[in-house]
Amino acid sequence: MSVFYKKRFAPLLLLACTGAYSCSSSEQAAEETPTSLKEAAEGDFYIGAALNYDQVYGREEEAVALIKEEFNTISPENMLKMGPIHPEQNVYNFEPADKYVAFGEENDMFTIGHTLVWHSQAPDWIFVDKEGNTVGRDTLLQRMEDHIATVAGRYKGKIDGWDVVNEALEDDGSLRQTKWLEIIGEEYLQKAFEFAKEADPEAELYYNDYSLWKPAKREAAVHLVKNLQEKGIQVDGVGMQGHYGIDYPSLEDIEASINAFADLGVKVMITELDVDLLPNPSNRQGADIAMTFEPQEGFNPYAEGLPDSVQQKLTRRYADLFELFHKHRDKISRVTFWGVADKHSWLNDWPMEGRRSYPLLFDRDYQPKPAYEAVMEAVSE
Numbered sequence: 001m002s003v004f005y006k007k008r009f010a011p012l013l014l015l016a017c018t019g020a021y022s023c024s025s026s027e028q029a030a031e032e033t034p035t036s037l038k039e040a041a042e043g044d045f046y047i048g049a050a051l052n053y054d055q056v057y058g059r060e061e062e063a064v065a066l067i068k069e070e071f072n073t074i075s076p077e078n079m080l081k082m083g084p085i086h087p088e089q090n091v092y093n094f095e096p097a098d099k100y101v102a103f104g105e106e107n108d109m110f111t112i113g114h115t116l117v118w119h120s121q122a123p124d125w126i127f128v129d130k131e132g133n134t135v136g137r138d139t140l141l142q143r144m145e146d147h148i149a150t151v152a153g154r155y156k157g158k159i160d161g162w163d164v165v166n167e168a169l170e171d172d173g174s175l176r177q178t179k180w181l182e183i184i185g186e187e188y189l190q191k192a193f194e195f196a197k198e199a200d201p202e203a204e205l206y207y208n209d210y211s212l213w214k215p216a217k218r219e220a221a222v223h224l225v226k227n228l229q230e231k232g233i234q235v236d237g238v239g240m241q242g243h244y245g246i247d248y249p250s251l252e253d254i255e256a257s258i259n260a261f262a263d264l265g266v267k268v269m270i271t272e273l274d275v276d277l278l279p280n281p282s283n284r285q286g287a288d289i290a291m292t293f294e295p296q297e298g299f300n301p302y303a304e305g306l307p308d309s310v311q312q313k314l315t316r317r318y319a320d321l322f323e324l325f326h327k328h329r330d331k332i333s334r335v336t337f338w339g340v341a342d343k344h345s346w347l348n349d350w351p352m353e354g355r356r357s358y359p360l361l362f363d364r365d366y367q368p369k370p371a372y373e374a375v376m377e378a379v380s381e
């Protein structure tokens, strides 16, 4: 019996097994069959999704129902980033973030904060003075501290884990040349973690990045975390953003990184998971949002729907990924999808606008895809 079949019919069997009726062993087995992703992975890792504005405002009922049913951890896709929440020096836009955090609390979910320090979506004001000149090191450190104290402080005890620093590395393993690095120097990494610890001593603190399966980037992330640990800085986990393709990266590369980060004694998390199966306009891999392309003919091949053969490839890919995650369930604390249903995925517009993308487990009508079933099977083993 397929998992999806059992998911739909388990409640009926459960009903039939109560009262005067006794159950056969297959009926009993169906009773124990998990009926959601979170239930299937219970005891192994949390399973989550990133929420968008409509979802936290309750404007997308079908998605909200799925989130409550399937997931036990949530991430904010955009509302806690520095630009949206702190658009001007003395202006904070807390409302969407408050709603997000309240949703997590009401539904008893492991609630993630994303993200305190990132080069992208940092508001322009933060790096310049009133005359538009680049600020000095002390000023930027002060602003960073104020931001972290205000935002992480506001959600103290409510946000369970923070992506403290996001995407500080280039794919070749060098430190990304950002304003944070340019103005403060390498110490900005340490400071971000220190300020976060001060703002909420109980929250878990993470380093989060994409393409951490690449050997050079893996080594660099290990070095980065080790460096912080040697300075006595608390780092609780590494988030491996899972912006993967249908045929890259290899499972071996992902596995090597899971092992390398676990060897540091920190939690490993698969964050931002989605599988892109649309044609690749360049050789790009990863999630550098600055890398975009003008729409071109031939690059939106599944505008009318996904052929069965491609659906099957996606299903196989998800099965392979989750078999790997299941194998390493002693190291992995959380797997979070970057979105709920295909409809709203950022991959409909990146790296090329207006495409029809199919990267998640739920289709545009919020129905589970065959890949959902494959994931249920893989984590239920």
Ligand code: 9MR
Residues within 6 Å of the ligand: 077, 078, 120, 121, 166, 210, 241, 272, 287, 289, 346
């Ligand atoms: O999914 C997010 C998209 O809606 C935003 O426009 C974009 C720019 O802020 O960020 C996307 O999320 C990114 C995440 O915050 C960090 N890793 C890469 C993700 C995909 O770009």
